[in-house]
Amino acid sequence: MARADEDILYELYIKLGKSAKKTNNKGKTKADTEQLKGFLNRVPTHLLYLDEMNLPQAEINKYLKKAKLMFFSYSTIKNRHPELVSACLANKMDQLVHSIARNEATMVSNFRTQELGGERFDIDSLFVGNNYFKQLLHFSAVEVIKKILNENITFTSVGKTNILYISETGKKYHKKDCPYCKGKLLKPATRAVINNLELTPCKCIKDEEERIRLNDTYRTIFIDESIHTVAWNENGLPGNAGSYSYLICKGLLDDESQITPAITIASGVEYVPEMQHTEKVTKTAIGKVMMIAAFDYDFKGNIKIFTDNKGAMQTWQEEKKNIRIAELFESVTVQFVPREKNTTADAIGRTHMCLKIPIDKYSDIKNKYDMYDRLVKHKDHLESQLKTEETTVAELKEQLENNKDVIEKLKEENSCLQSNQSFLRTFINSIKAWLYEKQSSQVVLSK
Numbered sequence: 293m294a295r296a297d298e299d300i301l302y303e304l305y306i307k308l309g310k311s312a313k314k315t316n317n318k319g320k321t322k323a324d325t326e327q328l329k330g331f332l333n334r335v336p337t338h339l340l341y342l343d344e345m346n347l348p349q350a351e352i353n354k355y356l357k358k359a360k361l362m363f364f365s366y367s368t369i370k371n372r373h374p375e376l377v378s379a380c381l382a383n384k385m386d387q388l389v390h391s392i393a394r395n396e397a398t399m400v401s402n403f404r405t406q407e408l409g410g411e412r413f414d415i416d417s418l419f420v421g422n423n424y425f426k427q428l429l430h431f432s433a434v435e436v437i438k439k440i441l442n443e444n445i446t447f448t449s450v451g452k453t454n455i456l457y458i459s460e461t462g463k464k465y466h467k468k469d470c471p472y473c474k475g476k477l478l479k480p481a482t483r484a485v486i487n488n489l490e491l492t493p494c495k496c497i498k499d500e501e502e503r504i505r506l507n508d509t510y511r512t513i514f515i516d517e518s519i520h521t522v523a524w525n526e527n528g529l530p531g532n533a534g535s536y537s538y539l540i541c542k543g544l545l546d547d548e549s550q551i552t553p554a555i556t557i558a559s560g561v562e563y564v565p566e567m568q569h570t571e572k573v574t575k576t577a578i579g580k581v582m583m584i585a586a587f588d589y590d591f592k593g594n595i596k597i598f599t600d601n602k603g604a605m606q607t608w609q610e611e612k613k614n615i616r617i618a619e620l621f622e623s624v625t626v627q628f629v630p631r632e633k634n635t636t637a638d639a640i641g642r643t644h645m646c647l648k649i650p651i652d653k654y655s656d657i658k659n660k661y662d663m664y665d666r667l668v669k670h671k672d673h674l675e676s677q678l679k680t681e682e683t684t685v686a687e688l689k690e691q692l693e694n695n696k697d698v699i700e701k702l703k704e705e706n707s708c709l710q711s712n713q714s715f716l717r718t719f720i721n722s723i724k725a726w727l728y729e730k731q732s733s734q735v736v737l738s739k
């Protein structure tokens with residue numbers, strides 16, 4: 293038999309009292325004695341309000357708060373001056389702690405009836421290995437329990453096919469009409485309760501997943517949000533921009549290691565108006581990717597969305613718009629995944645965001661850059677053509693210069709030849725004249 297909530301809470305408050313700091317004890321003896329006297333007077337009144345007057349819950353909450361603070365102050369003094377505490381006061385204080393525990397146990401009991409499967413969860417295990425008991429000083433036990441339950445949750449889900457069931461004592465959780473649980477009474481339970489009890493999935497859950505895999509009724513979506521500074525925003529002023537990147541895959545994936553190009557349906561980056569809170573960006577992103585799946589890809593089956601924003605995973609359903617869109621599907625599950633295991637969607641965001649500017653401006657610049665690239669190439673081409681032409685002109689000029697020299701030389705040679713010719717002619721003529729003279733004298737002699 294599990295221990296009663298009241299006993300567990302009582303022990304948690306005793307632990308809280310022991311954790312109260314001793315602080316400096318010099319010269320405080322008198323003040324401490326005075327304060328303890330005051331407590332001795334006030335405790336009976338509080339016991340009366342808490343236990344006997346049947347006050348409305350709001351009033352009881354007020355006195356619970358006061359009683360807790362008084363007990364904590366008392367514990368602080370007791371820790372530094374135990375000798376000042378009378379047996380009578382110690383006894384009264386113990387009654388007060390019991391009363392606090394009893395009142396809060398009643399509230400916990402109401403909470404158990406509201407939470408699906410709430411009758412089974414175990415408070416004891418919720419407070420093991422953490423410091424949540426310290427929050428009991430400022431929050432009600434139910435508030436702290438809700439916090440711990442949410443802290444342990446890794447996904448939230450809506451849709452008719454996603455309600456889970458548990459039996460009175462079993463160690464597994466089930467689908468509604470579990471074929472392995474015939475004759476057993478199954479009651480719906482929240483994921484928080486299932487987590488708290490560390491229940492494992494029954495074969496009926498695994499059968500269902502297998503059926504889903506075969507029937508192509510699942511899409512798995514990875515999203516990653518980002519808020520970053522931009523050099524200018526839509527109004528041309530520097531500021532922040534919120535955006536998210538997404539990746540939609542066919543099938544029910546367990547993690548991003550199963551992503552392959554063959555099953556990737558779509559990916560992209562979108563801007564959102566929100567630029568302060570990442571949780572809001574993510575909640576918007578969850579709504580937007582559901583719209584993309586439903587309207588761009590006409591898909592109405594089961595959807596699983598991975599996000600590394602825990603707050604958004606817990607509260608996405610609080611947005612009315614999100615719930616309305618989620619109702620289009622068989623089921624929608626939002627699963628928390630640690631940042632280091634959500635790198636694919638993050639990388640998509642980074643590639644698109646490397647310039648840290650709005651996407652339309654990015655595209656605009658990209659177009660202009662491409663155009664510039666083409667122009668530079670064209671310019672280079674023209675320049676090289678011009679160069680070849682210049683070389684041809686220079687070569688022709690040089691040839692022309694060379695020809696000039698040849699002509700000059702030829703001219704020179706020509707005039708030289710001409711002068712040689714005239715000399716030769718003179719020489720020949722003189723020889724001719726000499727020969728003629730010689731012939732005439734011989735004729736005269738022979739006569």
Ligand SMILES: [Zn+2]
Pocket residue numbers: 465466467470471472473494495496497
């Ligand atoms: Zn089952």
